[in-house]
Each structure stands twice: as structure tokens, then as C-alpha cells.
Amino acid sequence: MNNTNKDNKTNMPKFKFSSYWIYGAIFIAIIAFQFLNSGDLASKSISKNKFDEILNDNDIQKITVVNKDVAQIYLTKEALEKEKHKKYTTSAFYRPGSPVYEYNFGDQQNFENQVYKAKEENKLIVDLRNEEQTSIFDAIIGFLPFIILILIWVFFMRRMSGAGGGSGAGGQIFSIGKSKAKLFDKNTDVKTTFENVAGLEGAKEEVQEIVDFLKSPEKYTALGGKIPKGALLVGPPGTGKTLLAKAVAGEAGVPFFSLSGSDFVEMFVGVGASRVRDLFKQAQQKSPSIIFIDEIDAIGRARGKNSMTGGNDERENTLNQLLTEMDGFGTDTNVIVLAATNRADVLDKALMRAGRFDRQIYVDLPDINERQEIFEVHIKPLKLAEDVNVEFLAQQTPGFSGADIANMCNEAALIAARKSKKAIQHQDFLDAVDRIVGGLEKKNKVITPKEKKVIAYHEAGHATVSWMLEHAAPLVKVTIVPRGQSLGAAWYLPAERMIVQTEQMLDEMCATLGGRAAEKIIFDKISTGALSDLEKVTKQARAMVTVYGLNSEVGNITYYDSSGNDAFVKPYSEETGKKIDKEISKMIEFQYQRAIELLKKNKEKLTVLAELLLEKEVIFKDDLQKIFGKRPFEELDVEVKTDETKEEPKDTVSEE
Structure with a gap:
């Protein structure tokens, strides 16, 4: 029984005090005061005949005319003892000294004349006086519209300033200019360290130096060195910029303020700049400290480009305040600013100069060795089978970021659980790659036998041409199982190259066109299934001609502008444009004819493969070796990419 009582007490809702209760109690007290002090409750309204009777009997001691409208009638002591009045004076609402009757007389002048006349004729002792009284309810009703407007204003101000936040119920309006940064210090348990950040060795080295400076600044200042003002982490999404900042918070041992660039954005003018000032004020009070601003492009965009009206831009005011705080008069405190963005090209030049962000740390997509390290981190909590090959998984995931690898490991665990396995096998990871890159397998997609045959020869054409070319990437597997928008796919294992030569790009273009070439040779018709192939080779050819200068006719010229300022300007003449289009078409058609010639020589093997x-x-590399023999070129099995047979935009494939 005792335990039950304890459980009931534990489950009972806790008593919470609210300031609104005070307002309610005051309102009830006012109502009660008005209720108890009002004599109107005990007064009986009477008619003219009744009034004349009381007046002629000389029972009236005093008449008070209230607001020139109603007469309150007070009786004499003798009259109060009379039987006809006792039923009113003995009421629970009656209080001694209050009026017993009320008489609505109509015209005041006639009423007063009647009283004075009766007083003279009958020698009455009645006293007549006038009073002006104001009801508190009348006052409240008069001010009610203003009270409602004030309450609505307070309600919206509380909502816009984040009611329920840390400043209390009454201080939300006045805390809107305060910084929203989250503080991590010695009292906060931050478990992320550099050991949790796989790869990113160069970035970790740069950031580690900042951490060391904060821990032991005398090591650097003894040689005359100065603390860097800031470091900007730049890189594609998912590469670990925010994770690296979390590791700094765990390693530094100094106060760490973390927030997003959008936290400075507010609808009120001047709030962003106020929050910047408050943020740096807090950081300076706790210096040495670190400020981390994620997605800084939200406030750091180049000024003057987006102001269409010429008016005052709140975002620019916020940026101006940030520039002043980072490097202006009186900014000699040990506060380092870390920031992260994947849009460094849109940031203001004043923000990027030395003295503000002294270092720009590029966090690139991981290479094969770094991917293997990332896999080692993410598979630790997983229950793996013995056949899992982490090195091969690193090879199978070219272009994957750290976030993509984490998603892949989780997807593999879900696939294994869906199949009721007790451990995650290697094939589950490969299925996860297919799921992430190619999309969900569509087993119920309706494909006619004729369409399926076209798709099979298309993918076999890719595999055959890539197997016969020296610089084409070696093939891993070919599938005609529909996934996402693709009807089939060929998976390759290309080498990771820092530079690409002309022959390598041309061989890749030829292998990409092998699918359409196979359709032409076998069916003497072509389909819309080569949409993604044509898009890919057109981009490659255009890049060779206009970006890399790999075309002899156009020459060693590039029309690429890394600053992105040529978005609305064509950097070449109409005549040069015609030459570029001609060279692109010539290059693609030459590789297409080359693919046709290769497939004609190996038509029998192409048919067997299809x-x-x-x-x-689904067929694999071993199946190709049985048909074509060992590949005559040295294989650089490093990474994987896909070459998909895309559907027609209307989600159909034209019949041959």
C-alpha cells in the first residue's frame, strides 16, 4: 500500500505557479468588493403609488438622487420597525444605513417639485440631495477596447520573441536582441574528440593548432606570434565540417559558443547586429574562447548584390557588425571565430580577408584511404559477419561523403534486419550502395519482353566496350533490375586520378556510348534509354573543348570563370560558338562510330553476354572473364561509379 501511494504521488502532476493567477485573484477581489459594497442589491424598486404612500406617511428620512435618474430612499428608524418594511430590511443583502427602496422617477424637475410640495404641506423631515456615482464596471467597459488591443500586442510580442525561452515569461520581449548561441564549457559533457573524426588529417592539423594556441598561448607568443582571428571550413555538404567543430569543442577545454548563421536573422530591424554584439560580449567575458558559426553564408553574402530597392538591408547591417567585431578597434581579446559553409563563392570579400578569417580550411570529399577510416568508425556499433570487406567497401563508394557512408552503414543494418539476419553481411552493404546510388528496386515495374531485351543489349554494350578499351574503367557488375529512374546499370571501378588525360576521357566517352551503339547494331534502331549517356558525354565533350582546352581546333583556351561572374555573359563570339558546337558534335560522333566498330568485331560475345x-x-566481373577472357589491360580497381540506362522523361522506353 505504501508503494502504491508513493507511485500515485509520483504520477501526480506537479504544482506550477503562474503569474496569471495573481491577475485573476485581483480581478475576483475587485468584483467581490464591488458586489459587497453595492447597496443596489438590497434596494427594492417601487412604483409611483408606493412612493406617494411612503412619502405621505413621513417614513422617508433621506432621498438621494443618483445621476439625475434614480432616487435612493432611506427610511427613518421608526419606519424600519414597521411591519410592511421589515420584509425588506431583514433580507440577507440589506446592510444598515443603506437605501431600502429605489424609485425611477422619470423627469427630475417634476420629482423635486413633488417632494418639496409634500414637504411643505405635510411638514415632512425628508432631506433631498443629488449625487454623481460611477460604476467600476462602466469604467472597465469604457476601456475594454484598449485593454484588448494591449493584450493582443503582448501576445504577439511574446510569440515573436520566443515565449517559453530562457528569459522567463515576463522578459521575452526584452530578450529578443540577446544571442542564441549555445555554450559548451567545462560543465558541459561534450564527448566528440578528434578520435571520432576519421580522415580530414590536414583539416584536423590546422584546427589542432588553434586548440593548442588556446591551451598554451605562451608557446606561440614567446616568439612574437599572434593568435589567429578566425578559420573558415569550406567543403561540400556532409564532409564533416560541423563534426570537426564539435571535436574542437571537446578538445579545446575553453568556452565554446555554437550557433547557426540563421540565428542572427530576425524580422525586427537591428536585432541581428544586437545579437552579434551580445555574442562577442559573452565570448570576451569568458576569453579565451571559441565562437562557431555554422552556415555563415546566411549572413555573410556579398553586400550590394541583392539590394534591389536600395533600402536598408538588415542582413548587411548584421554582416557589418560581424566585420567590426572580428577586426576593428578594441578587438584584441583571445576570441577565435570558426565558421563553416559550402558556399564560399558567395561570401563577402571583406569577410574573407586576412585579419578576419586568417585561414581557409578546405574539407574535401574523402579519398579511398579516408573512406576506409570512416567506415571503421561507423561499423564499430554494428554486428558484422565475417565476410565483410571494409577495404572493398571503400573502393565501392567513390564520391561518398562521411554523411553518405554513415547513411550507407545504417541502410545495410536495416536491410539485414529486414531479412531477419543475425549479422550484417557483405552483400547487405552492396545492396545498400545500390539502394543509395540507384534508388529503390522496383519489382513491380511493367516492362515488356521486347523492352527488356533492348535494355539487356544496351547494358551489354556498355560492358563490352569498357572491357575492350585500355583507359576505360574496369567493370564490376551489370544489372537490368529497375531502380529509381534507371532501367538498368553498369557498375565500374575507375582509378582515382588527380589529372585526366585526353585519351582517358575519350575512352570513357566511347564506353558510355556503347549502349546506344549496341542497340544500333543488333536492332538497327535506337531508343530513348540512352538519355543519361548522351547527357554525360555532351558534358564531357563540352568540358574538353571549353574548359580544359583539349581540342586542337579551338586551341588552348578556357572559357571557365571560377569566380562565377560569367553567368549572364557569353565569353565568346557567335563564330566561336558555332566552332565549339561543331567540335563537340564531331568528338561525340567519332567516339560513337568507334564504339560501333568495336561491337561489330565482338558481336557474338555481345550476344552471349546479353x-x-x-x-x-545481374552478372559480375567473373562472368565477363568467362566470355571475353582476361582483360588485356592493367586494372586499377580503386573506386566504383555507375552508368545507368535512364527512362524516357515520360517514364517509358520506346519500343524498337
């Missing part, structure tokens, strides 16, 4: 693909739906 029939095997129709039978199995």
Missing part, C-alpha cells in the same frame, strides 16, 4: 544478362538479370 542473353546471359536476360537469364540472370
